[in-house]
Amino acid sequence: MAHLHYVLIGGSLFGILAGAYYWWPKMTGRLLDERLGRLQFWTMFAGFNIAFFPQHFLGVAGMPRRIYTYNAGTGWTAWSAVSTIGAFIIGLSVLLFLVNAVRSLRHGAIAAGDPWDGRTLEWRTSSPPPAHDFDEVPPVYGRDSFWIEKYGDTRGRKPTPRPAQPDPHGIHLPAPSHWPVVMALGIGLAAVGALTSLGLVLIGVAVLVVGAFAFALEHHPNPAHVSQEGGLGVDHRKLAMWVFLGSECFLFGTLIATYMAYKGRSVVGPLPHQILNIPVTTLSTFDLLMSSLLMVMALAAVQRGDSRQARLWLAGTALFGIIFLGFQAYEFTEFVHQGLTLQTNLFGSTFFTLTGFHGGHVTLGVIWLLTLLVLHLRGRLGPHDALKVEIAGLYWHFVDVVWILIFTLVYLVP
């Protein structure tokens, strides 16, 4: 028990407090009081050792962790009392930190941008930093860039200062929105619901979907946001989507591999060859493949500014997605009626997890497509917004190609 607390408190709590003292001026623009800080360190140091050092003796005397009481005859009382005194000293120390923090916010000395003669880039901007962090992207000369800038590299060679090159377009920040907070609340409700009741999960998901829709439909007509090309000549949003799809390869790769690894290892039925309906699934696969055709047609229509066609193809893609989900709902219901659930056997667990995750992705895609459709109906999806459709299309096609693999490996391979 002593070892655990020595490592945990010594390694983590001291580190957290050190970080708090170090970055407090950067976060608040005010310094913490030095004298109170020193006093807090020493009380914490003393409290820590008084509380946890006696636990070495207690541990040797046979005291286990996580007990709230013990027999008087065990001989643990004296050292436990010392340990308790130490814990109160730690509490006092934390109280000192809180007093220091509150006093600093009101009366603390104003902190300069670089109060510690720091080496990393955050000390190069004011304290607290402006919302956009830096007026222009700071030069990076090495790992300790700001230090090199101030004092030169190991040989003392200082980099030539670069003339200021402010962005001619000015600094653009995304407009603030409270909808991400609503979305986070939805996720929170769903998570609590997962532990308590299905109803709460559904309410959480509904809040999440409403939040996502509202966030997506917020319109910020700022021409500076239209083009977001980076150094690679690719729009940031498109780049981000491809990176995300790369990560999705791992998600589905793992799920498919798990299904394959447990294939043929179910102890009880129903087994795949008894239950899988290949003709029906071939139809649903065809439906999803054709939805990809409709998606590229929608993109082409948006790009050439053909509103009627764009709406038609967007609605069509979403409809084909809904039809696919209908096929999946039918299949899942059939399987449950035939006695295959998530808990029945290894086939049921891995099959429902894999296809369920895929269905979840399709559902998200349908919501995304419908959002685009609403945007278009409101006149907010012109040819200059085609990238929004292209990115949604990338996601949609990816969901399609994942199904191509699932169809082959789960349904067709005997």
Add this chain to the structure above:
Amino acid sequence: MNEQTVRALDEHDASAAEHHPTIRTYVIVAAILTAVTGLEFGVIYVRRLAPILFPLLLTLSAGKFALVVMFYMHLRYDSRVLTFLFVAPLVLATVLAIAITTLTGEFLVFRR
């Protein structure tokens, strides 16, 4: 990435932008996808193909996968950076999947 590489990629992008797929290409791809799906459905009932069924199905589905990614997701016409960002994790994920199935004794490519 050095400047030369970035320039080479830019040139590639510029030439790629001129060759965006047409509606006709999209429809042809859809027709091939439909035909291959039909073929996949058909071959599983041909007993004579049983010994080569697994590699055959895998090849057909890999072909469909490639068609969608290259033409519908425009990877054939887009920046090579994007190809790298997608293909590298795809290869890694495939290796991971093969490793998992191998370690659990369900190695599918070469049956014992």
